Amino acid sequence: MKNTYSNNLTLELSSRVKKGKLHTLSEFRREVGIPLILAKKMVIWGEVKATKLVDGTIQVTEEEVVKIKNLLANRWTRARYFLRALGPGLITGASDDDPSGIGTYSSVGAMFGYAILWTAAWLLPMMLAVQEASARIGIVTNRGLAGVLQKHYRKKIVAGIVLLLIIANVANIGANLGAMAASLKMLTGVNLYLAAIIFALAIISMEIFFQYHIYARVLKWLTISVLAYIFAGFMAHPDWREVFRYAFIPNIELNRNYMFALIAIFGTTITPYLFFWQASEEVEENKLIKSKPAGKSFLHLRIRHMRTDVGTGMILANAVFFFIIIATAQVFFKNGITEIGSAEQAALALRPLSGEAAYLLFALGIIGTGLLAVPILAGSGAYALCEVMKWHEGLELRFSRARGFYLIIIFSILVGLGLNFIGVNPIKALYYSAYLNGIIALPLLATIMVVGNDKRIMGVETHPGWVKIFGWASVAFMVAAIFISIILIF
Numbered sequence: 001m002k003n004t005y006s007n008n009l010t011l012e013l014s015s016r017v018k019k020g021k022l023h024t025l026s027e028f029r030r031e032v033g034i035p036l037i038l039a040k041k042m043v044i045w046g047e048v049k050a051t052k053l054v055d056g057t058i059q060v061t062e063e064e065v066v067k068i069k070n071l072l073a074n075r076w077t078r079a080r081y082f083l084r085a086l087g088p089g090l091i092t093g094a095s096d097d098d099p100s101g102i103g104t105y106s107s108v109g110a111m112f113g114y115a116i117l118w119t120a121a122w123l124l125p126m127m128l129a130v131q132e133a134s135a136r137i138g139i140v141t142n143r144g145l146a147g148v149l150q151k152h153y154r155k156k157i158v159a160g161i162v163l164l165l166i167i168a169n170v171a172n173i174g175a176n177l178g179a180m181a182a183s184l185k186m187l188t189g190v191n192l193y194l195a196a197i198i199f200a201l202a203i204i205s206m207e208i209f210f211q212y213h214i215y216a217r218v219l220k221w222l223t224i225s226v227l228a229y230i231f232a233g234f235m236a237h238p239d240w241r242e243v244f245r246y247a248f249i250p251n252i253e254l255n256r257n258y259m260f261a262l263i264a265i266f267g268t269t270i271t272p273y274l275f276f277w278q279a280s281e282e283v284e285e286n287k288l289i290k291s292k293p294a295g296k297s298f299l300h301l302r303i304r305h306m307r308t309d310v311g312t313g314m315i316l317a318n319a320v321f322f323f324i325i326i327a328t329a330q331v332f333f334k335n336g337i338t339e340i341g342s343a344e345q346a347a348l349a350l351r352p353l354s355g356e357a358a359y360l361l362f363a364l365g366i367i368g369t370g371l372l373a374v375p376i377l378a379g380s381g382a383y384a385l386c387e388v389m390k391w392h393e394g395l396e397l398r399f400s401r402a403r404g405f406y407l408i409i410i411f412s413i414l415v416g417l418g419l420n421f422i423g424v425n426p427i428k429a430l431y432y433s434a435y436l437n438g439i440i441a442l443p444l445l446a447t448i449m450v451v452g453n454d455k456r457i458m459g460v461e462t463h464p465g466w467v468k469i470f471g472w473a474s475v476a477f478m479v480a481a482i483f484i485s486i487i488l489i490f
Contacts, residue, residue: 021062025050028060032068038081042068047081097226097320098373099179099366100172100437103430104268105321106346108261109328111338114246116258117329119265120322121248126477127270127318129470130445131310133452133463134275138282139303140461145279146384149447152457155388161447162388166381166412168272168433168440173377173416175433178426180370182343183363193421200417203374204410208399225364226320232353233323236330243326259485264431266478267438269321273380275444280383282306303461327352340427374413382408442478449475 023031028048029039042048043058048068051059072078097105108116134145141148149158181195252258327349332340340346347362354361382405386393391404399406424432449471452463463471 022059023062023065025058025060028065028068031065032072034072034078034081042081047071097317097324098369099176100271100373100430100434101268101317101321102226102324102366102369103175103179103346103427104264104434105324106328106349107340107427107431108265109325109349110332110340112253112258112261113329113333114242114325115251115253116261116265117243117246117322117325118248118250119262119269120318120325122250123266123269123474124314124318125466125470126474127314128311129467130270130448130474131274131278131314132307133448133467133471134278135282135306135310136303136461136463136467137448137452137458138279139306140458142283143279144283144383144387145276145448145451147387148279148451148457150388152451152454158388161444162381162384164440164444165272165276165384168437169377169381170412170416171419171433171436172271172273173374173413174419175426175429176370176374176377177413177417178420178424178429179343180367181420182426183366186343186347186359187363192426196417196420199370199374200413203371204413207375207378207409208406225361226369228350228353228361228365229320229327230323232350233326233330235352236327237352238326238330247322254484254488256485256488259481259488260435262481263438263478263485264434265438266474266481267436267441268434269318270441270445270474271437272441272444273377275448276384277376277380278310280380324349341425343427346427374416375409378409378412378416381412382406438478439482442475442482445471445475445478 025039025043032039034042039048043050043060048060048064050064053059072081137143137145137148143151146158146162149161177196177199178192180199181192184190184195184199185192328340331349331351332338337345343362343366344359347359350358350361383393385408386402386405389404392402393405394402397405419429420426449463449468451457452471453468455462
């Protein structure tokens, strides 16, 4: 039976080769059954012979399709190529734990130990649901989130949502620049304010003069240092029975500090800028597909591939979150240190792994993720506002073609820089900016859940059941946390 199927497949493929059919890159990846990113990589690596036409499209012969299908028939070979292509994507997933995330998780690990570890497991399905909801909107509508809202809702509502996003992003940019400057000062002794200015101007210059994918390709390797927290968590020799007891069973404390920490964790894990960024990136992905087929099959394929990418990044980011809390709980909380007051102190969480090199490893993680995250923070707000104003936008466009877009980015970074001159401790600033993100995320989350379930906008591709459950669960979680925190304040 199996041999008959193989022979029939070979005859069918041979017949198609004789016809001399050509495939676009998108058609090629569908024929072979691989993600678009892997198809592009195989062309770049020289594994697939392809021809680039005058209009920029890439054509692959039927003969190459047959060759690659046979090559990837072996599942171990397929896995090896997939991991080779996905490697940078995994590292970029690690960079989702930006300075705000590192600072927040370190602070709560020191403050509460394992008592807040359960949030890593409980927030993961919510993270996956919210990011899928955002991505699905971008795929189906072929518009960014702000563009979809503008088309279907009142302008005042859209303006209010975009304003909330930009406020959260500017606060985050400021906190990230401050943490990057503190890390550089820790290593070199340079003045904190001078370092913040240097980073801000360097990021603005790189955004204007370099396309983001080139800039990110170099810098993302710095973010691999964030993975050191996973190893540090193991090398701190925690009591794993205690870890797993706290990892899945919520241990909620009804006091102001604990509720503040919950909101901050939520704000840096399910963060507003990622909603808009994810939708806009899916639109950019759609643009790469020059000749896409219409109908349900194409959408289902796009959504399935998107789910793989989103899931990989979110799971990796959450693993780092989990181990940052373990490492800081062991190094700080277990030794009676419940407040992290400086970058130097935060760096000590990595000492079980790297000893005196902990400062260097911590600084590389903060600076690397900051250099990647600040452009995305500024860019997500610029995407949203440009969609509302109907201006050209995109980090791949030159300044001359998207002046408004880049001016919004420059303004956001400079205002964020200014926040560092009000005398707030950089590590505390990360924590408070995460809390602000959590507050602002609530109305944005509710909006995404409503939009993604609106058949006028999404047609038949409304939220699947699990996205509805965990998406609305995230809204309910935040409403409860904010409500309890308000009661405890008064």
